[in-house]
Amino acid sequence: MCGIVGAVAQRNIVSVLVEGLRRLEYRGYDSCGVAVMSNGAPKRARSVSRVSDLDAQVRDSHLDGVTGIAHTRWATHGAPVTDNAHPIFSRDALALVHNGIIENYESLREMLRDKGYEFVSQTDTEVIAHLIHSMYRGDLFQSVREAVKQLHGAYAIAVMHKDQPHTVVGARQGSPLVVGVGNGENFLASDALALAGSTDHFAFLEEGDVVEITLDGVKIVDREGVPAVREVRVVAAYGGAVELGPYRHFMQKEIFEQPRAITDTIPQADHFDASIFGENAKQAFDGIDNLLILACGTSYYSGLTAKYWLESIAKIPTQVEIASEYRYRESVPDPKALVVVISQSGETADTLAALKHAQSLGHKHTLAVCNVGTSAMVRQTELSFLTHAGTEIGVASTKAFTTQLVGMFVLAVTLGKMRGFVDAKQETAYLTQLRHLPAALNSVLALEPQIIAWAEDFARKENALFLGRGLHYPIALEGALKLKEISYIHAEAYPAGELKHGPLALVTEAMPVVTVAPNDTLLEKLKSNMQEVRARGGELYVFADAGTRIVSENGIHVIRMPEHYGPLSPILHVVPLQLLAYHTACARGTDVDKPRNLAKSVTVE
Numbered sequence: 001m002c003g004i005v006g007a008v009a010q011r012n013i014v015s016v017l018v019e020g021l022r023r024l025e026y027r028g029y030d031s032c033g034v035a036v037m038s039n040g041a042p043k044r045a046r047s048v049s050r051v052s053d054l055d056a057q058v059r060d061s062h063l064d065g066v067t068g069i070a071h072t073r074w075a076t077h078g079a080p081v082t083d084n085a086h087p088i089f090s091r092d093a094l095a096l097v098h099n100g101i102i103e104n105y106e107s108l109r110e111m112l113r114d115k116g117y118e119f120v121s122q123t124d125t126e127v128i129a130h131l132i133h134s135m136y137r138g139d140l141f142q143s144v145r146e147a148v149k150q151l152h153g154a155y156a157i158a159v160m161h162k163d164q165p166h167t168v169v170g171a172r173q174g175s176p177l178v179v180g181v182g183n184g185e186n187f188l189a190s191d192a193l194a195l196a197g198s199t200d201h202f203a204f205l206e207e208g209d210v211v212e213i214t215l216d217g218v219k220i221v222d223r224e225g226v227p228a229v230r231e232v233r234v235v236a237a238y239g240g241a242v243e244l245g246p247y248r249h250f251m252q253k254e255i256f257e258q259p260r261a262i263t264d265t266i267p268q269a270d271h272f273d274a275s276i277f278g279e280n281a282k283q284a285f286d287g288i289d290n291l292l293i294l295a296c297g298t299s300y301y302s303g304l305t306a307k308y309w310l311e312s313i314a315k316i317p318t319q320v321e322i323a324s325e326y327r328y329r330e331s332v333p334d335p336k337a338l339v340v341v342i343s344q345s346g347e348t349a350d351t352l353a354a355l356k357h358a359q360s361l362g363h364k365h366t367l368a369v370c371n372v373g374t375s376a377m378v379r380q381t382e383l384s385f386l387t388h389a390g391t392e393i394g395v396a397s398t399k400a401f402t403t404q405l406v407g408m409f410v411l412a413v414t415l416g417k418m419r420g421f422v423d424a425k426q427e428t429a430y431l432t433q434l435r436h437l438p439a440a441l442n443s444v445l446a447l448e449p450q451i452i453a454w455a456e457d458f459a460r461k462e463n464a465l466f467l468g469r470g471l472h473y474p475i476a477l478e479g480a481l482k483l484k485e486i487s488y489i490h491a492e493a494y495p496a497g498e499l500k501h502g503p504l505a506l507v508t509e510a511m512p513v514v515t516v517a518p519n520d521t522l523l524e525k526l527k528s529n530m531q532e533v534r535a536r537g538g539e540l541y542v543f544a545d546a547g548t549r550i551v552s553e554n555g556i557h558v559i560r561m562p563e564h565y566g567p568l569s570p571i572l573h574v575v576p577l578q579l580l581a582y583h584t585a586c587a588r589g590t591d592v593d594k595p596r597n598l599a600k601s602v603t604v605e
């Protein structure tokens with residue numbers, strides 16, 4: 001999704017800005033641009049192609065300057081054309097970049113038109129640029145503070161004015177913005193990752209903050225205009241780990257990184273203890289008797305999987321809700337609920353808003369299961385569990401999902417132990433299973449050649465059904481989501497028992513039916529559902545555990561999985577579905593890491 005980089009330095013800053021955009025590319029965008037102060041006025045280059053094209057443009061035009069802002073845009077208001085690409089100018093005096101959505105832009109546009117401002121883009125962003133320009137009286141910081149009071153919606157902005165050529169001002173509300181503190185130079189960015197290589201010292205702005213960066217320093221006020229100090233933290237891990245290496249795409253690399261990511265995520269301790277989730281976790285867990293899980297997309301499916309673990313292992317009632325639904329629904333708050341948000345990025349606007357909504361309803365105990373330790377979600381929850389997937393570049397989530405599952409399993413066993421449902425023997429067994437998981441995953445990854453053969457068939461289809469039961473139904477959902485988002489094949493998932501209640505009407509010889517078939521207590525039921533499909537001519541593609549006695553025959557293709565892996569089996573079964581989606585997308589020639597219309601970190605609602 002949209003990305004911001006800004007800098008004030010004593011050196012030509014264009015290459016730093018463009019490199020910052022390059023680091024944010026993986027989030028998805030459809031245009032990009034950069035502006036610098038040059039000979040007393042902002043000058044810009046914009047592209048509706050890739051950052052590499054923008055780079056070529058700035059080199060050809062010898063664009064240089066010591067103060068600048070840059071942006072990758074994921075279109076919301078107005079098509080991805082050059083006029084709508086940021087930086088947006090106001091009367092060739094002010095340049096601005098914006099992430100987020102301004103909800104009252106239409107009334108502001110009318111008001112600014114009445115004042116004589118001409119609009120040349122279809123963006124909501126242009127109203128911010130003109131609004132700040134209209135309020136400018138020689139102090140950019142002050143005019144931004146005044147202007148943002150009139151904005152409704154979500155924004156992170158960076159802005160510069162020709163009369164203050166060594167100043168960039170930023171503001172945030174509902175969209176992230178960080179300050180990078182350098183040596184004699186300072187930066188702004190929507191994600192610290194953008195500034196890897198320039199600084200590792202970051203201050204994370206809070207909601208409503210307005211910031212001014214100059215060569216000399218950083219000035220911040222909060223939403224009330226009171227000077228604020230935001231702790232400068234060293235965030236060292238950024239920078240590396242984003243190389244493709246021998247893989248064809250980041251998604252493939254990330255699928256194969258899962259054994260390592262899971263090893264890094266499993267807690268080191270030889271027992272399950274509440275302290276894994278934070279200092280106050282024991283006290284918080286003692287005071288709860290149910291869970292409310294809030295998340296979006298793939299992270300929502302990890303919540304759905306976790307519900308089975310939480311209710312079977314910890315015997316704790318668990319509700320899982322899509323964040324964008326929960327935030328606008330009238331719900332009954334329960335002071336004894338632990339609110340769990342699950343998110344790779346920790347910045348997803350809907351999940352963040354759902355968390356705040358839950359807190360505003362009086363929910364006291366909150367936990368984030370998240371892959372980014374410095375994210376807004378981790379900062380806004382009482383407790384946290386960090387997944388150590390490492391940077392996930394592919395838009396389609398893979399290693400973040402399986403590491404979230406590890407985090408949620410650890411939560412289920414920890415609560416189960418505290419509530420007296422997991423004894424010492426069972427605890428050791430769970431820990432042993434977790435520790436063997438990376439090795440088991442390696443044996444599943446070795447199935448890749450067989451999956452490639454299936455992918456050739458799938459690449460020619462336009463529809464697919466995915467079936468699972470119980471603990472593996474959310475895995476079928478995740479398999480269908482992976483296939484549709486990167487191969488653009490329409491895919492749907494059903495609990496296998498639900499087939500006869502409607503979707504069976506879709507089954508013909510042309511419909512491939514992917515079936516997740518663990519060797520668990522529901523196996524015989526699942527086999528009956530498979531027969532229902534075969535009887536209608538549907539072709540089954542089954543990932544079957546050893547011991548299921550499901551064999552390949554006419555209309556049934558089987559890939560043999562290892563022995564059933566007990567409650568952790570979903571973590572093994574999702575991997576071949578990731579590989580199937582990946583290789584099908586490759587066979588169809590789609591842009592696997594950056595599928596159309598999608599963004600990595602969804603920071604608008």
Ligand code: F6R
Nearest residue numbers: 297298299343344345348396397
């Ligand atoms: C799908 C995918 C998305 C994300 C969703 C939530 O492959 O990646 O569905 O899971 O946008 O994102 P996070 O986990 O960052 O909150």
